[in-house]
Amino acid sequence: xxxxxNWARGLGRMIRHFARNRCGGTAITFSLLLPVLVLGVGxxxxxxxxxxxxxxxQAASDAAAIAAxxxxxxxxxxxxxxxxxAESVVKANLGKTSSGVNVRTSSxxxxxxxxxxxxxxxxxxxxxxFASVDLRAHSVAxxxxxxxxxxxxxxxxxxxxxxxxxNAELKAESCAVYSNSxxxxxxxxxxxxxxxxxxxxxxxxxxxSGSNFKPEPLTDCPPVDDPLSDRPAPPxxxxxxxxxxxxxxxTTLQPGVYCGGLRIDGNxxxxxxxxxxxIKDGIFNVDSNSVxxxxxxxxxxxxxxxxxxxxxxxxxxxxxxxxxxxxxxxxYEARGxxxxxxxxxxxNFARVMVGTIYLPHGRLIVDADNEVADQSAYTAIIARRVxxxxxxxxxxxxxxxxxQVPVPxxxxxxxxxxxxx
Numbered sequence: 001x002x003x004x005x006n007w008a009r010g011l012g013r014m015i016r017h018f019a020r021n022r023c024g025g026t027a028i029t030f031s032l033l034l035p036v037l038v039l040g041v042g043x044x045x046x047x048x049x050x051x052x053x054x055x056x057x058q059a060a061s062d063a064a065a066i067a068a069x070x071x072x073x074x075x076x077x078x079x080x081x082x083x084x085x086a087e088s089v090v091k092a093n094l095g096k097t098s099s100g101v102n103v104r105t106s107s108x109x110x111x112x113x114x115x116x117x118x119x120x121x122x123x124x125x126x127x128x129x130f131a132s133v134d135l136r137a138h139s140v141a142x143x144x145x146x147x148x149x150x151x152x153x154x155x156x157x158x159x160x161x162x163x164x165x166x167n168a169e170l171k172a173e174s175c176a177v178y179s180n181s182x183x184x185x186x187x188x189x190x191x192x193x194x195x196x197x198x199x200x201x202x203x204x205x206x207x208x209s210g211s212n213f214k215p216e217p218l219t220d221c222p223p224v225d226d227p228l229s230d231r232p233a234p235p236x237x238x239x240x241x242x243x244x245x246x247x248x249x250x251t252t253l254q255p256g257v258y259c260g261g262l263r264i265d266g267n268x269x270x271x272x273x274x275x276x277x278x279i280k281d282g283i284f285n286v287d288s289n290s291v292x293x294x295x296x297x298x299x300x301x302x303x304x305x306x307x308x309x310x311x312x313x314x315x316x317x318x319x320x321x322x323x324x325x326x327x328x329x330x331x332y333e334a335r336g337x338x339x340x341x342x343x344x345x346x347x348n349f350a351r352v353m354v355g356t357i358y359l360p361h362g363r364l365i366v367d368a369d370n371e372v373a374d375q376s377a378y379t380a381i382i383a384r385r386v387x388x389x390x391x392x393x394x395x396x397x398x399x400x401x402x403x404q405v406p407v408p409x410x411x412x413x414x415x416x417x418x419x420x421x
Contacts, residue, residue, distance in 0.1 A: 050122055050135070053097065057118055057137040060093035060101075062419050065116040065141035066222050068105055069417045082107060086116050112143040113420075140421035147199045149411045150175035150396040152224050152382045154360060156203070159185045161385050164193035164212075168366075168388035172197040172396040175380075179203060180223040189213055193388070222417055227410020228358050228382060233334060234276050234300050234325035243282070246270055246290075253277075255297075261305070264290045264314075272297045272318075276326050284308040286316065286347075293317040298326030298355075301343075302334035310347040312368065320355025320405045328406040330355035337361045340384065345392075351375040354405050359383040368392040377403035380411045 064086040071085050082105045091098045101120045107113065115138075122133040150172040153161035161181035164170055165188070170177065176199035179187040184205035189195040189212035200217040201224075210216060240256030248266035255275025261282020264270050272294030281303040286292055288311065298321045301307060308331065310316050320330040330353060331343070341362045348370035354377055357364060364381060366372055367389040373379040374395035381396070388394060400407050 050133070053120075053122065054135050054137070056094060056097065057101075057120060057135050058139070060090045061116050061118045061137035061139040062141075063093050064089040064103070064105075064118075065114050065139035065419060066417055068107075068116065069112075069114040069141035069143050082114060086114075090118065113140055115140050115421075138421060139419055141417055142420050143417050148175040148380075148398045148407075149178065149224070149227070149382075150197065150380055150398070151177040151386055152226070153179045153181065153186075153384070153386050154226055154382065155186075155384045156180050156182055156223060158385060159183045160188050160387065161186045162195075163188040163386070164190070164195055164388045166191050166193060166389060167391040168193045169393040170195045170197070170388060170396070171393065174198050174398045175396060176201065178221070178224045179206075182223075187217055218418075222419075225410075226360065226382065227408055228329075228356070228360075231329075231332075231358075231408075232325065233302075234278070234298070234332070236278050236280070236300075236302065239280070258282075258284075261285065263287070264292060266290065274321070276300060276321070276324070278302060279306050279308070281306060285311075286314040287311040289313050291315040291317075295319050296321045298324075298329050298332065300326065300332045300334065301337070305341075306334070306337070307341050307343050307362070309342075309344045310350055312346050312348055314347045314349065316345075316347055316350040317352040318354070319352070319403070322404045322406065328356055328408050329358055331357045331359065333359040333362050335360060343383075345372060347372075353379050354403055356380040356382065356408060356411065363387060365389070366392045366394050371395055373397075377405070378407060380407070382411075 067089045068082040068086045071081055086105045087103045090101055090103055101118055104117045106115045118137040120135045122135050151162060155161040158181050162177060162179040173196055177195065177197040179202045182204040185207040186204040187202035187206040189208040193212055196214040200213055201221040202217050202219050203221050203223045205219050206217045237257055239259035241258050243260035244258055245263040246268045248268055250269040252271045252273055254273050255277055257278040257280055259280045261279060261284060263285045265287045268290040270292045274296035276298050278300045282305055284299065297318060318330060321327050326332060339361050342365055343359055343362050344365045346367050348368050350372050352375045353373045361384050363385045364383040365387050369391045371393045376397055377399045379396050
């Protein structure tokens with residue numbers, strides 16, 4: 001549009017020059033050329049405006065097809081719901097320029113897909129003097145896959161929402177790894193790092209060579225909704241323990257609210273009885289040569305400085321609850337927590353971590369020198385950012401039948417929705 005405006009201004013100066021020239025030949029020439037010149041400028045302006053509106057219409061069509069395809073999947077192929085959804089998405093995307101848009105939707109069961117066609121009369125001043133013009137957009141969104149989710153990086157703008165560096169490995173061969181970041185480097189696997197998964201998808205771009213990914217990531221994927229965004233928080237009671245430290249002891253801890261955090265250090269051996277452990281206003285820190293173990297346990301991190309950290313020599317063997325408010329959730333960071341808190345798995349002996357690690361605001365840092373989670377029936381990670389450093393080998397299995405720990409539906413039955421036309 002800037003170039004068109006400059007051209008129009010230049011042409012205007014030329015027209016004014018001709019108009020001021022009083023020579024007879026010039027006046028005749030000017031009178032003959034003026035309609036052509038005006039028509040040319042008007043056509044160029046109309047064309048630029050038309051191109052912009054066409055791009056907006058196509059973007060609205062793509063968004064409507066994706067929204068309708070998602071609804072088609074959720075509604076078990078109830079096509080009657082698609083038209084109003086598509087219309088509302090188109091209106092929201094186009095805003096004041098949505099006047100006169102005609103929306104048509106159709107669906108197909110095999111393969112499962114939704115088609116959206118838009119048309120809109122174009123009202124350019126010069127164009128409408130000679131012919132009516134309809135802008136058109138066409139989109140087809142296909143629901144495919146069924147690949148379970150192992151990792152979702154929720155941050156939609158970071159340059160490293162899912163990131164592997166140095167000699168890190170992330171092995172998730174039977175499930176999908178998603179980066180929701182629209183950044184051109186939102187998905188990173190660099191140096192000698194290797195990200196291997198059943199599906200690798202980035203809402204933006206990726207950084208790394210072919211040897212850093214197996215297979216090559218899909219880019220420009222639609223962001224994946226947080227499947228746990230509606231999960232209610234577990235209840236929080238009064239403090240059971242305050243600033244508890246367990247150092248060089250063997251003991252069993254009971255579910256409850258641990259205010260000020262929980263420190264386990266030295267050569268301690270701690271068993272967690274089944275239930276929910278609320279870590280409030282402090283860090284859950286397992287250090288030195290300590291050993292922790294627990295079945296049917298969930299850790300809810302809430303309040304100031306509520307994070308977890310497993311040091312390099314700590315041994316961790318945990319599985320999430322099978323029932324109750326935290327069924328399937330091993331760690332749950334409270335909504336409203338400060339952004340980008342560090343939750344760290346530095347342990348070389350964190351081999352069993354069955355369940356879902358849910359950190360909607362936090363960073364999960366994995367920086368060990370050994371396998372992590374490889375002996376778990378399944379492990380899923382949903383975090384604002386996921387970062388692997390140095391030499392860990394994070395193994396995310398999906399052997400759901402090998403455990404009674406339930407898998408959240410949005411993780412076990414995720415579908416990929418992509419624009420194919």
